[in-house]
Amino acid sequence: MNKKYGVYICQGCGIAEALDIEKLSAVASEEGYAVKTSPVLCGREGIDMLRAEVASGVNTLVIAACSPRVLHDTFRFEGCIVERVNLREHVVWSHPRTVWPAPTPEQKDDESFIDHVQMMAADYLKMALAKVEKIQPPEPYKLETLNRRILVIGGGLTGITAALEAARAGYEVVVVEKEDALGGHARRWRKQLPLEYPYEKPIAPVLQAKLRELEAEPRITVRTSTVVARIAGQPGDFTVTFKKPGEQIEFDVPYPLPPEMRVDENGKELEADQLLERYKEYNQGKVDILTFDPNGEKFGAVVLAAGWRPYRPAEGEFAHLGFGTLADVVTNERFEELAAQGKIKRPSDGREAKSVVFIQSPGAGGDRDFPYAASVTSLVALKQATYVREDYADGKAYILYQHMRTPGLTENFYKAVQQDPGVFLTKANVTRVAGNGKGLVVEAEDTLLGQPIQIPADLVVLATGMVPATKDDPVINLAYRQGPGFRDNAIFDDYADSNYICFPYETQRTGIYAAGGVRRSMTVEEAMEDATGAALKAIQCLESVHRGVSVHPRSGDMSYPDFFFQRCTQCKRCTQECPFGALDDDERGTPKPNPTRCRRCGTCMGACPERIINFANYSIDSVSSMVKAIKVPSTDDFDEPPLRILGLVCENDAYPALDIAALNRLSWSADVRFIPVRCLGSVNVIWIKDALSQGMDGVFLLGCKHGDDYQCHFVKGSELAEIRVKKIGEALASLALEVERVAQFQVAIDEYDKIPQMIQEFVGTIEGLGPNPFKGF
């Protein structure tokens, strides 16, 4: 873009009262920019003025007014670069003149007077000017051919629902199922939990009706006895190889070397060529991920509905319950199969099972439910109790629970079952299940009956949970350098879950959306709803790829990372650190970008030691130039020059928190200059070095919380930044600069009250260290 610049300074909201606008204008006009001021830039006259400017050809506007978080549509001009200088919140409101006085008329021309607030405003304006010089409007990344077909992995009720819902919105869908028929667990059910109000009775399985709908839907193709060997490529352009279950083919997905194979016998990381050799050995017979299957099928997005398997207790795990030793102690899944086959019989001798005890919690002191249980296991016990009653007029069902977990309207189901005098329910701590020759005896204490109880039973059913398919196998088999499955599933008990309460479908793999039992133990109703949501996300991903824009959280962002490969040193850091596995490197280690997998966080840019990864509107150079635009006063300027500290702040949470601190008129040191970053993961250490080498006295990073309950919108950004900051500390020490000059702080968006204190403490530390010895060099 051929830029025509314009600088516009607003005088409203206290800006003109606090700042010398003429002097501020001069900062830009002295560098040759046309500057205009307005009493109220967002008022009609101000906007008319801006429109006239744009009409006259200005296409790069630096608007020095309020925070970019407000008046977003007022200052949006089609086809223009708009850079907002946050004078109001970050300068004026947070730095009152009562604390940082303006010069008196006598002091105005006194060069030794330090006007902290005016200097800050000047710096922010210069930083913005430096930035707009370095950026270009992004052009969307478009695939040559977009494939809108959706792949659904798993043909249970979740997968069937996802397929139907996507097809009904007009999309072609292929459903693959590893078994020889669709239906999953629902094939082996006698009845199922209700799907809608009044939620009172088990209903006939909806599977057959759903299968008929599926058959009638021309946009859906079904492949049974089929699994995914690999999914290569990227959203909008996946190349998928299918195979028969158990088959071994050359397009089976290769796995990255496990950590123990990456080191020699002394625990030292192997050299790159040795690693490559081992990798090839480890994946012998498999084609590398960068070779696409010429016979592969094209898809645009994937719904992972691989479901669950029943929990298999370890040997002796529930020994006190007789599981594994007593034939008539079964899991709820086994019981369902028995019930689906006809009247409930004992597995041991085929005799009628008229007294059945359902155990919700393994007991033995605690009140936890069985592993991988959820409200679905409570509801299933209630459902199964009704089977006993419908099979035998004199049948008795006992449900022993620690907590009956029937949340929301499913309480109606609980209440309806309670009405049956043949169903006995009590809280109980089950201590033992034993055989007595004729049958079983269940012993329990801490019941609602006030005393320990013994229940004779024909059959005992354990309410074991639903283990996600992803615990045993990645299933999606992504041909990604980072590995075939979702990462970090261990913190979710291996469910393919998202860590975001607000954004339940966001995982670390763009374009792959999990639904149903693979995500959490769920009822059919929940799984079908979940399938609908996942189908929406798959469609949304396709349409975003079609428009060349990012999906969540930078939805609509057209920028994407650009690599200057001539200078790549094949260090692989970008490939390894990308939270979304967007990069696949080749044998030499050169990364292959997959832009539609990318979420535009810039972690690759932050990782790259050669600084060859950049976005059109966010680059190493654009931020470095902002850093360099900060005037660092030295003893040449003042007898006691003020400190200069750089704050690199996450724009998602930390930056808004600063705005809110300002809105509440909280103050922070006037020696700090903030630069917002897309994510702390995008922080390249060169920016920190730039700051210190031009004499700035300290640098801090302000970003989201990390750890298991991470709040980082890009999963790993703040964590990676912390690792980089620690490493830079070592480098600083070698330069005889104190490691304390660089720090990182975690802050949540609502901790705006803590930020001034954090900053103050850091400034205090720097004051203690004294000025940067490189200042002035």
Add this chain to the structure above:
Amino acid sequence: MSEEKPAPASGSILVVGGGISGLTTALEAAEVGYEVFLVEKNPYLGGRVAQLNQYFPKLCPPTCGLEINFRRIKDNPKIHVLTMAEVERIEGKAGDYTVAVRVNPRYVNEKCTCCGACAEVCRTEIPSEFDFGMKTVKAAHLPFAMAFPARYVIDPRILGTEDAERVKAACRYDAVDLEMKPKSLQLNVGAVVWATGWLPYDAKKIDNLGFGRHKNVVTNMMLERMASLNGPTAGAIVRPSDGKPPASVAFVQCAGSRDENHLAYCSYICCMASLKQATYVREKCPAAEIYVFYIDLRAPGYRYERFYDRIKQDPRVHFIKGKVAQLSEDPQTGDLTVVAENAVTGEKIEQKVGLVVLATGMQPTASVHRPPAAVQTTPEGFIRHAPEAGFFAAGCAAKPADVVSSNQNATGMALKAIQTVVRR
């Protein structure tokens, strides 16, 4: 398949209610490429979650997710947000509805810069509904610091007073318009998603628990506001009677829920909410003993069970299985005696505490404010889907749910709405 076709964009979608569910439906549909009208009656978006201090089980601030959602709105011209707006009438059929929307006067126009000068001069204080009346706010105020839209609102109660004129005069940007009148808008949409959410059940109706009579009995939503930095106590948990931190706190579960006289169903979130609030008390009043009286602790699934496990480890948190029968107050001290029967031991418990938190449940908004359309509800007032009419319910308008389930559900409802309009 691989042939090019334009993103489908026929037909628009109306989402009624701008809480987390409505926001989610609206954004998810708009990011597919559909035009969405999001109608919210309050002057701000975010609904109930905007009032929460933290989400369970991550204990993260809801404003974090709201902020990203607001940014998605800012970046997406397909979403049209109408605040202070109510749907008055819906006529037509699936694929072709005419919607009459009334936009109530905010008395502050789009020129508002959020400078705060109006609030500074305003002398009238009104009870803050956002804080359940526990504090007052200026009649000219910003709903909350991170509110979207970031715009002040003036309470009509000061119209015609000197204060109103003062407020108007203080605005240098001509943003105060005391003559503003309700506006009527007409929208044409193909599908409607009702995301009208829930109301905290009126605890005054639960006579034996003495809410409204005993000062130190508060609801769980009130406790959320207290624990919030921008709430009535700036984050302190104190007794309303004397402003002091309580030495002990009782959580009364199922206050109104699972009770045929009040809400016959389970309100889904209250067990987890109380467990979460126990962490607030532990953080802010470290010496306080905590008693949780419950029927069943509904902490299902791996995440919630793990969270409950963690709270159980805390020696100051005591769990008692037993429904609270009675609460009585010592008028001298304001202390309360919680009377319950331990369901396991049978013993009668009389536990004296300094503060009682009622885990009040959710009542569907639609049970109190009937939607102005041919909407089918359950007897409790939850809205039922009517796909043939192009009507869907998202989140707690459909059934009690936590935030994550609401968002899953709301995402799916975006697709149901799209299916309705894509067919036409």
